[in-house]
Amino acid sequence: MDVKVKNDPTKRTFQQFIFPFTLEGKMIEKFVERLLKDNFVF
């Protein structure tokens, strides 16, 4: 199927990328502390 559309500009685009992971139960609150220390805000 022909989809060769060139010069087809978008006006504005943003994307978000999500990925999941598993955390070690005992380390979760330490991870929270680490994030806050690294300028992540709640």
Add this chain to the structure above:
Amino acid sequence: MNLKDMEQQNQFYGGHKVSHRKLEKYFMPYIEPILFPGNAKQKEGLRRFTKKLDIDCTFESPYLNTPFIINSIDIFICPFHIGMMNLRVTLPEGLSHNDVLYFGDTFRILEPIADDEEKTKVGCRENQYEHVKDFIFNELLPPIEEYMDEEQADPTYFGSLPFFIDERMYVISYTAFPENRDISKNDLFRISELNGYDNDGEPYIGALNPDYIEKYYQERVYDRWGKETYYVTSMYHFACVTKATGKLEQELASEMYGQHFYTLLLFFYYKIVLLKLAHEHSQIDVEKDQSDTEQLIFMITEFSAKYLFTEVNSMAIGKELFKKTDEAFRIAPLYREVKETLSYLYQNQDKLAGKRSNYLLQILTIYTVVSGIFGMNLYIEDWKGNYHGKRIWITPYTNG
């Protein structure tokens, strides 16, 4: 994120504003504490930690070289030992639609699998990375290996979920087209499937049969505002494409960072937890791992009671729109599977409890019989001589 902190409304979204008031109203009251816990210590909710970045980066690949901006990064700490990372990226204005799709399709690959996926480079603060995973973990996040669940980890990528699709990120995108651009069903199919360029660098579409594309459109596209704005959902991508202008366009963009992002995230979380529960069931030896079985029963019960709700949005538009997401993520069939697991685990526990009762009964019966025999008044003739005609009375003592 703290909904009470109004300063956060326009801090992380590349010039867009997310209304906290609208976020509050958009969800059912029982969903709010899950999505927006009041403080960083409320472990029952999806705790969001965000870092504002606004850094300029470059993306080099065989068919696209472009600058882009990383606006901010989120880490969500969620119940059931799940973490989620979310990265906000703004692409330059005027980038072609094919380039946008190609960027999304390529950047989502954390670890290249195919040969042609290995030709991508991401540049940031004078550093160059060949893998997106290295870029994220070296440039954007603090060292987090020590906090990951080692048992679940895949050798190639720590923190990997063995039950999750592959090492590709889920994409949420917003694209505003010029007013004169028609949005066709083919466009929506390509957007949904992130069909950018093929191996020869030509724009492509991943289906040839118009009937198939029509069916796909019916199942995956929400076209309430058709010809102007569409929403599409697939296993890899949730997208809003629009030709709207002015304040409406601004509003649609904000919703993709706000209400729609959070609804999608919640469904994504549901899917991950349901897959995790199904996976853990497959790993358990129900006869031997009694405490693991009990733990799994507890987890399934808690997840069903406290987290999994079919009615998430308080507004009709949200309900209609995310019905498609619910179907694309197969939440209902996955939940049915997990419920069957729960009933199977209960049945097994009953059987095991029954077996234990039977064993106990057998042991007690033996004791009863033996003690009954010895409990009778016995006169042993053979001992007569040794004890000079005295009768020996034996009454056994049993403890149990």
